[in-house]
Amino acid sequence: MGMMYATGQGVAKNDAKAVEWYNRAADQGYAPAQYSLGVMYYSGRGVTKNSTKAFELHSKAAMQGEVDAQMSLGMLYQYGDGVEQNYTKSIEWYSKAASQGNAHAQYNLGCMYYVGEGIAQSYTKAFEWFRKAAEQGLVDAQNNLGVMYMNGQGTAQNFALANEWFLKAANNGNAMAQFNIGANYLDGINGLPKNRTQALNWLKKSADNGHAQAKLILDGLN
Template identity: 30%
Template structure:
């Protein structure tokens, strides 16, 4: 017999998420019950734990199904996650065009992650026609909502003058804001600006933060880039980046 969900647990998605940290298996049963009862937040959360294998057997195909159920009920994050399933081939075939459809809907609903993911496709021409102007607009909108990754990419557009007039001062400010908001790529961008200004100690601080939070792809690209720095202390960070990349591979 499964865990009997109390009424207040069905209605409180925040409690369901908190339960995942305390007792993942018990939480998974509660989430499943709430999802079957039609709670959209629980349906989206069930998709996530099935994707991650958190408290339940990992099943990306079933995760995709639950994301679709929640998305069809109007859940914007589930719509975004359905896009990610299509983009990355989680639980089915890779389909960038279908990913773009879902991201666009999530973006239209005002979801910052939907705006970010849709902009990524627009900026690379994957699944949609290449459109830097619209990508920039999406990044800007998400950045103004506080989305850290979008802040960094908005900075990149402004620094390079892509689909806009180049504005290094604004670019650097967005890099700083992205770094402070916790994005490791924003931290790396901010560190590069600080190093160029001769503020090496400050740059090293942000490079360390980026190292701590960076994923494998970021570390593999950024490590060699550090070897081009003029300051030996920054070049020495390349070894640390490579070591962590090796540990994650």
């Protein structure tokens, strides 16, 4: 019932009612309800926004193996939201969720390995986690995988694969990937031929999606 009220499925959408029903199930230890109730507290839907309460509920759900709650705990610990910042705990929970196939946890773990945030920096590990997330269709991971192939980070440099992943992300609306393809066509670098038409096409898509540098380049070309 909680989900039905939260989404308006079969009943009029009512966040307060959703919270009421989630509470009933969460009090009985039902992990999906604990997670969903935590989301309501985190976003302030039907209840006063409370990151600490969200953390408590997601902790209960995560301990029962609720993968989305595990991903959420990783994020809350990473940014110190509702709990004291703790990179070790963040990585622990991201790893649990990532090993269960959660693409967002895989991507976030890849980001932490890429820059060495709370863990020894490793392009190899970053590449592995970005690839897992990218293969599940996460567009930011697809773009990052393209960058790593382009630069030879954590893997052998491969312009063909770099552009393949850039194109997948770009076609899925990723502004950074659209910019990368456009820039490569503009200068005829990283495995793409110089092609002003293609460059302008992709740079315009990127600029329309809010990429500031793409807009600056277009302004300079016009």
